[in-house]
Amino acid sequence: AQKVTQAQTEISVVEKEDVTLDCVYETRDTTYYLFWYKQPPSGELVFLIRRNSFDEQNEISGRYSWNFQKSTSSFNFTITASQVVDSAVYFCALLNTNAGKSTFGDGTTLTVKP
Amino acid sequence: NAGVMQNPRHLVRRRGQEARLRCSPMKGHSHVYWYRQLPEEGLKFMVYLQKENIIDESGMPKERFSAEFPKEGPSILRIQQVVRGDSAAYFCASSPTTGDQYFGPGTRLTVL
Numbered sequence: 423a424q425k426v427t428q429a430q431t432e433i434s435v436v437e438k439e440d441v442t443l444d445c446v447y448e449t450r451d452t453t454y455y456l457f458w459y460k461q462p463p464s465g466e467l468v469f470l471i472r473r474n475s476f477d478e479q480n481e482i483s484g485r486y487s488w489n490f491q492k493s494t495s496s497f498n499f500t501i502t503a504s505q506v507v508d509s510a511v512y513f514c515a516l517l518n519t520n521a522g523k524s525t526f527g528d529g530t531t532l533t534v535k536p
Numbered sequence: 537n538a539g540v541m542q543n544p545r546h547l548v549r550r551r552g553q554e555a556r557l558r559c560s561p562m563k564g565h566s567h568v569y570w571y572r573q574l575p576e577e578g579l580k581f582m583v584y585l586q587k588e589n590i591i592d593e594s595g596m597p598k599e600r601f602s603a604e605f606p607k608e609g610p611s612i613l614r615i616q617q618v619v620r621g622d623s624a625a626y627f628c629a630s631s632p633t634t635g636d637q638y639f640g641p642g643t644r645l646t647v648l
Binding site: 526 | 567571584625638644
């Protein structure tokens with residue numbers, strides 16, 4: 423069975439603060455993908471990043487960075503210098519490439535106050 | 537290349553009515569997945585289909601829910617005799633193989 427845990431239900435920060443969203447996963451598969459999605463108040467899912475289980479390189483994209491640690495089964499997401507527009511629900515997901523279905527965490531609601 | 541399309545975007549039904557949700561995958565994608573997001577929760581897998589075949593329906597409620605992906609036309613998620621607890625956002629995703637998923641904008645179902 424697969425499981426994705428986002429232990430932080432809600433996080434509130436003040437603009438320009440850095441914030442890290444945690445994601446811990448469980449799977450027996452050796453090949454899988456990890457994702458982060460943003461869900462703004464409008465409700466759609468915005469794809470942020472995909473990570474292959476064989477690629478543990480950390481990635482940076484503008485103010486966003488991701489830390490994939492296979493040894494601790496974690497895939498954490500950091501927003502640097504947060505902005506009000508970053509306010510949203512963020513989901514971490516695990517894709518079983520053999521079965522085809524994704525398992526989502528329950529999401530972390532990030533509120534960035536001006 | 538248009539993304540995954542879902543319609544309607546919003547659907548209101550009274551208890552006991554039927555709801556039909558449509559998903560048109562991206563061009564060239566033959567795999568379709570349906571997920572349900574209840575209020576304040578994450579997305580939960582419902583069903584995985586390929587053309588004319590249901591591959592995995594382990595997340596589908598046993599009664600009132602059905603899904604199809606015909607040879608021609610969109611994938612349909614059908615909910616019969618809707619109840620208030622069916623109110624949720626229903627997301628469709630498609631992929632060319634099982635290696636990735638592209639999500640549609642979702643259909644928000646409200647049952648009165």
